[in-house]
Amino acid sequence: MSTATETTAATAGLRGVVAAQSAIGDVNGEEGILIYQGYNIHDLAENSTFEEVIYLLWNGRLPKANELENLKSQFQAHYEAPAEVIEMMKTFPKTADPMDVLRTSVSALDFYDQDGHGTDRETAMKTAIKLTAQMPTLVAAWDRIRSGKEIVAPDKSLSIAENFLYMLRGEKPDADEARMFDICLILHADHELNASTFTTRVISGTLADVYGAVTGGIAALAGPLHGGANTNVMKMLIEIGSPDKIESWLDEALTAKKKIMGIGHAVYKTEDPRATWLRKFSKQMGERKGEMKWYEMSEKLEKLMHEKKGMFPNVDFYSASTYYLMGIPLDIYTPIFAISRISGWTGHILEQYGNNKLIRPRAEYIGERDLKYAPINER
Numbered sequence: 001m002s003t004a005t006e007t008t009a010a011t012a013g014l015r016g017v018v019a020a021q022s023a024i025g026d027v028n029g030e031e032g033i034l035i036y037q038g039y040n041i042h043d044l045a046e047n048s049t050f051e052e053v054i055y056l057l058w059n060g061r062l063p064k065a066n067e068l069e070n071l072k073s074q075f076q077a078h079y080e081a082p083a084e085v086i087e088m089m090k091t092f093p094k095t096a097d098p099m100d101v102l103r104t105s106v107s108a109l110d111f112y113d114q115d116g117h118g119t120d121r122e123t124a125m126k127t128a129i130k131l132t133a134q135m136p137t138l139v140a141a142w143d144r145i146r147s148g149k150e151i152v153a154p155d156k157s158l159s160i161a162e163n164f165l166y167m168l169r170g171e172k173p174d175a176d177e178a179r180m181f182d183i184c185l186i187l188h189a190d191h192e193l194n195a196s197t198f199t200t201r202v203i204s205g206t207l208a209d210v211y212g213a214v215t216g217g218i219a220a221l222a223g224p225l226h227g228g229a230n231t232n233v234m235k236m237l238i239e240i241g242s243p244d245k246i247e248s249w250l251d252e253a254l255t256a257k258k259k260i261m262g263i264g265h266a267v268y269k270t271e272d273p274r275a276t277w278l279r280k281f282s283k284q285m286g287e288r289k290g291e292m293k294w295y296e297m298s299e300k301l302e303k304l305m306h307e308k309k310g311m312f313p314n315v316d317f318y319s320a321s322t323y324y325l326m327g328i329p330l331d332i333y334t335p336i337f338a339i340s341r342i343s344g345w346t347g348h349i350l351e352q353y354g355n356n357k358l359i360r361p362r363a364e365y366i367g368e369r370d371l372k373y374a375p376i377n378e379r
Contacts, residue, residue, distance in 0.1 A: 015266065019359075020201065024057055024347045025190040029267035034274065036190055037061070041273050050160055050185040050340070051075065054132060057190055057347035058125065071129075072159070078133035079154035079163060081105075082112040086141055086151065094146040098139065098335050099222040103215055105138045106131065110211035117209040119353050127210040128346035135342055136160060139335040140167035161185055164339060169327065176288075177326065180281050184322065187274040187315065188337055190344030192267075196220035196227065197341075197348050204349040205359040217345045218338055227337040231330050233262035233320035237297050246300045254308065262317030263305045271312045278318035285325035294321035 011017070026035050034041040037056050044053055048062070051072050055063040063071065085108050092101055110116045113130060115123050141151045144167075152167045161182035165173040173181065191197070199220040203213040221227035240249045253260060265272055279299075286295040298313075298321055305311050323333050 013266070019193060019198065019361075022192070022348065022351060023060060024344065024351060025192045027192045027267050029265070029269050032268055032270040032273050034191070041187065042276075045183050045186050045277050048186065050182050050189070050343075053186050053189050054343040057343050058128065058350060074129050075133040075160060076156040076158075078130045079137055079156055081134045081137045081141070082109065084112060085109060085138070089138070089142055090145055092142075092145075096146075097222075098142055098331050099218065099228075099338070101142045102135070102138055102335050102338060103218040103222070105142075106135065106218060107211060107215040109134065110209065113211070116211055119204075119207050119209065121350060121354060124210050124346075124350055124353055128342075128350065131210065131214055131346065132160070132342050136164040136339050137167060139332065139339060140164060143168055143329060143332055160339075164336075165326075168332070180284065180322075181326070183277060184281070184319065184336075185340040187277055188319075188340035190341070190347065191315075194226065195223070197345055200345045201348050201352045202359045204352045205356060207353075207356065210346065210349055213349050214342065214345055217341070221338055221341065222334060227334040227341075229261050229314075230316035230320045230323070230333040230337065233316050234324050234330050234333070236261050237294055237301075237321065240297060240301075243293065243296045243300055246297060247304060250301065250304055250308075260301070260305060260311075262320065263302070263309075263313055264311045265314040268312065268314065272314045274315040275313045275318055278315065278322055279313070282318040282321045282325075285322050289325050291325060294324060297321075 024037060027033075036044060036053060037060050039056065039062075044056075048056075052062060052068060055068060055071050085105055088108060089101060089105055092104075109131070113127060116127055118124060118127070137154055144151050149170075152170050154163050155166055155172075158166060158172070159178070159182065161184075162173060162178045165178065165181060172178075193201070196217040200213040200217040203216045204210070224232060240246060250260070282295045282298060283292075286292040298318055302313050302317065305313075320333065323336065324330070328336070
């Protein structure tokens, strides 16, 4: 070990390392418990709305009625993204990955926010509101731009969940589907120091602005081992094709040591509490659409993986078939993750700004020492 540090090197992937103190969320992997600011995720999913949860993550308490209405009004007032950013998106290659488009477009929003570089709480909160309101608009706009469809302007009378589905599909969702999607946003809102959230805290710890920190978070979320997993779950199910092929496909995959997407988690050693809700939604959407195949395949694969490997589904596993049956394109799944996780990211950014210290860990040096430079013709 390097003599520059007396500490023991962290485990690979920083597993189990406590890197910060936070009041925003907590994950109990042994018992399968997720809380936001002290509230169990099941309680919030059953009773709250996404807008309420955003207020909770940012302020440490649930809002009163007037506070919630005020926050909702602020979101609705900022649903419309700058026209310059939308026009810029129209110049992008139609084959561009939606997460790449979102990352670039969110970064560009900074140009049109005169106070976007402020890191005091009041200014950063205003930026958080704009980003939370406009990210759904950017995601929906891109899907329509690339498909050659007219962009659907946001409806300022709708919630974030309702408005996104409306802008994406061109028609308002019914109450049941809107509620289901709203809960999906609640379930994905925060998950402690996951890779993208940790990224946003490292960036904001340098006192970079909110736009820069969130842009970094989007880049981290895009990875297939993080937010990109839900898209790959659906691709896997489509590849398998039918419930009767699950067992043979899985045996071959396990023999080849393939990673089974959506199964297992870095923290949870039991069922991911978010998967409990998404399993139910996958079944409900299958019943609504008269297409139970995807739920049945997922259920069978879950059962076999538990029998063979003792592993449980994570948040990505059943969200894949839920979104698929909502008619959402596969490559929009991860941007939806970002539309939700912006609430947690900005909560952590606000917390970091409020009690900031530059995050600067050490590395265990494992290279050579005391080498001597040799001229190029002597190497």
